[in-house]
Amino acid sequence: MNKPVNQKAWFFVLPVLVLVAFNAIIPLMTVVNYSLQETFGSNVFLWSGLMWFEELLRSSRFQDSLGRQLFFTFTILVIEIPLGVIIALAMPKKGPWVSVCLVLMALPLLIPWNVVGAMWNIFALPEIGLLGKTLNSLGFDYNYTRQTGNAWFTLIAMDVWHWTSLVVLLSYAGLVSIPDAYYQAARIDGAKSWAIFRYIQLPKMKRVLTIAILLRFMDSFNIYTEPLVLTGGGPGNSTTLLSIDLAKKALGEFDLGPAAAMSLIYFLIILLVSWVFYTLMMRNEEQ
Amino acid sequence: MAKITLSNLRHSYMPDPKNPEDWALKQLDVDWEDGGAYALLGPSGCGKTTLLNIISGLLTPSHGKVLFDGKDVTALPPDQRHIAQVFQFPVVYDTMTVYDNLAFPLRNRGVNEREVDIRVREIAEMTDLTPMLQNRASGLTADGKQKISLGRGLVRENVNAILFDEPLTVIDPHLKFLLRAKLKELHQRINNTMIYVTHDQTEALTFADQVVVMNMGEVVQIGTPIELFEKPKHTFVGHFIGSPGMNVIPCEIENGVAMIGGRKIKTANKVDKPKGKTEIGIRPEFINFAAKGIATKVVKVTDAGRFDIVQTNCEGQRVNLILAKGAGIPSENAKLAFDPANTRIYVDGWLSGEGQQI
Numbered sequence: 001m002n003k004p005v006n007q008k009a010w011f012f013v014l015p016v017l018v019l020v021a022f023n024a025i026i027p028l029m030t031v032v033n034y035s036l037q038e039t040f041g042s043n044v045f046l047w048s049g050l051m052w053f054e055e056l057l058r059s060s061r062f063q064d065s066l067g068r069q070l071f072f073t074f075t076i077l078v079i080e081i082p083l084g085v086i087i088a089l090a091m092p093k094k095g096p097w098v099s100v101c102l103v104l105m106a107l108p109l110l111i112p113w114n115v116v117g118a119m120w121n122i123f124a125l126p127e128i129g130l131l132g133k134t135l136n137s138l139g140f141d142y143n144y145t146r147q148t149g150n151a152w153f154t155l156i157a158m159d160v161w162h163w164t165s166l167v168v169l170l171s172y173a174g175l176v177s178i179p180d181a182y183y184q185a186a187r188i189d190g191a192k193s194w195a196i197f198r199y200i201q202l203p204k205m206k207r208v209l210t211i212a213i214l215l216r217f218m219d220s221f222n223i224y225t226e227p228l229v230l231t232g233g234g235p236g237n238s239t240t241l242l243s244i245d246l247a248k249k250a251l252g253e254f255d256l257g258p259a260a261a262m263s264l265i266y267f268l269i270i271l272l273v274s275w276v277f278y279t280l281m282m283r284n285e286e287q
Numbered sequence: 288m289a290k291i292t293l294s295n296l297r298h299s300y301m302p303d304p305k306n307p308e309d310w311a312l313k314q315l316d317v318d319w320e321d322g323g324a325y326a327l328l329g330p331s332g333c334g335k336t337t338l339l340n341i342i343s344g345l346l347t348p349s350h351g352k353v354l355f356d357g358k359d360v361t362a363l364p365p366d367q368r369h370i371a372q373v374f375q376f377p378v379v380y381d382t383m384t385v386y387d388n389l390a391f392p393l394r395n396r397g398v399n400e401r402e403v404d405i406r407v408r409e410i411a412e413m414t415d416l417t418p419m420l421q422n423r424a425s426g427l428t429a430d431g432k433q434k435i436s437l438g439r440g441l442v443r444e445n446v447n448a449i450l451f452d453e454p455l456t457v458i459d460p461h462l463k464f465l466l467r468a469k470l471k472e473l474h475q476r477i478n479n480t481m482i483y484v485t486h487d488q489t490e491a492l493t494f495a496d497q498v499v500v501m502n503m504g505e506v507v508q509i510g511t512p513i514e515l516f517e518k519p520k521h522t523f524v525g526h527f528i529g530s531p532g533m534n535v536i537p538c539e540i541e542n543g544v545a546m547i548g549g550r551k552i553k554t555a556n557k558v559d560k561p562k563g564k565t566e567i568g569i570r571p572e573f574i575n576f577a578a579k580g581i582a583t584k585v586v587k588v589t590d591a592g593r594f595d596i597v598q599t600n601c602e603g604q605r606v607n608l609i610l611a612k613g614a615g616i617p618s619e620n621a622k623l624a625f626d627p628a629n630t631r632i633y634v635d636g637w638l639s640g641e642g643q644q645i
Contacts, residue, residue, distance in 0.1 A: 184345050
């Protein structure tokens with residue numbers, strides 16, 4: 001069969017190309033540009049090759065904030081994914097309470113991110129905040145502005161409060177899409193609730209959980225507003241995550257070259273992890 | 288294996304049923320013999336699946352009892368009733384191999400692995416699954432998955448009955464025949480009680496020794512395929528079974544004799560003092576064109592392969608005939624002759640002289 005050749009088709013792709021160029025390719029290339037050059041201001045640039053990348057990867061400041069970032073993301077994933085699944089399992093599947101639960105679950109997701117940060121900032125204040133005051137009067141020595149452990153606890157509690165709902169809603173959507181016949185067959189086969197979870201619910205939730213883990217990984221790796229408002233990266237540098245460090249470098253210290261190199265590495269880490277994870281999950285699916 | 292008795296069984300999904308239509312299942316008293324093959328046949332929404340779920344224990348009836356071998360199991364959950372059920376859409380445990388799927392019901396009951404292995408291999412042999420035992424179950428075709436569902440039921444030794452809920456719905460037409468034959472073969476081999484729900488008369492009539500015809504939550508007739516065909520107890524059965532279904536023609540009764548358009552019709556049954564609507568029921572197979580009889584007009588002739596289906600109009604009433612190929616079809620002044628042995632009077636839908644008893 002002969003396919004008609006018509007070069008006019010390219011013309012129709014043009015608007016998309018222009019759009020993508022302006023909102024993604026050109027800004028990204030600017031960053032690449034900065035990362036390979038050195039400047040002393042007044043728009044004079046000198047070629048510096050991969051110097052910034054080498055320097056950055058060797059710097060303990062970057063290694064530390066990357067370590068903190070990985071710890072943060074790992075911790076919230078370990079808490080939020082199982083917790084979300086458990087809550088989704090406990091939610092009613094039919095009846096009037098379904099919509100009540102769904103609205104309650106969606107509420108934290110509707111709150112602007114800096115408001116979440118501000119809410120928790122005040123909520124956890126040791127002298128006047130409900131959480132901080134309660135903990136202190138119970139005998140805990142709690143002050144998130146001074147103690148690293150407390151700051152991390154507050155940060156993680158805030159993220160769990162804010163984002164577990166997303167995992168719940170996705171898991172719930174996966175759960176309610178399981179046909180009744182599966183549960184009926186399981187009852188006839190004498191399966192206990194653990195076996196039902198392990199062999200029916202979990203496999204059927206696999207796709208939505210993949211999406212949930214990917215979204216939570218990317219979002220938590222990019223997190224900026226909430227920790228900035230809550231702790232500002234402190235006390236000291238103890239809660240300075242990658243994005244906060246990057247903003248300090250780029251905007252506070254105006255080190256364009258190193259900041260650009262860091263942005264690219266940051267971006268590549270997210271891309272790489274997401275790609276590897278997604279590929280693994282999907283390859284599993286095909287088998 | 289067990290004899291299944293339904294005693295005084297009724298079910299309503301509403302908390303406080305009042306009207307007849309509130310009942311998903313009306314009064315039911317049936318005995319199903321051990322080792323029989325039964326089909327529940329009826330249109331969608333007639334209560335067949337409700338009845339099946341009550342037998343398997345997925346649903347607890349609001350009234351009445353279910354007995355297996357005379358033992359009341361109404362309150363028992365499905366896994367303690369030792370029944371197997373195959374659903375409309377194949378249920379397999381996607382992450383497991385075919386082997387693990389078949390082993391699942393046994394492992395759940397704590398059977399030791401050596402015995403599991405023996406049973407699984409035996410059942411796989413029976414259901415033709417042996418070559419794919421180590422494959423992932425999710426990769427199988429629909430008919431393979433249905434075989435797994437069936438196999439999971441057969442693998443337990445003490446199964447009382449195997450229930451099928453329209454199991455061939457998602458199977459390709461050319462495989463339906465094979466799978467149906469397989470079921471029939473398995474039934475003869477293991478001699479288990481099988482109950483098969485369907486709305487397809489061919490499936491029901493070929494599979495079952497006894498067919499239970501249901502309509503509007505009510506059992507209309509229980510009988511062998513031949514009984515249902517030759518002596519329908521209700522016009523619904525006559526109409527639902529057969530292709531085309533039985534002709535139902537309104538008639539008057541004078542002195543116990545049926546009259547259509549002032550002409551006496553000889554019938555196999557009599558009626559004394561009918562209360563309600565009276566009709567004549569006769570299958571298209573038992574009508575012929577004749578020199579004398581009820582005047583009619585031929586409307587349409589459909590070629591159905593080995594025979595012709597002739598649609599005629601008998602004073603506004605549609606009457607179908609099935610004629611052998613080559614039989615003459617009069618173009619005008621057509622007259623119909625009914626075979627008296629297969630012509631029956633129905634009162635309010637029910638076969639006269641038999642009452643509503645089934």
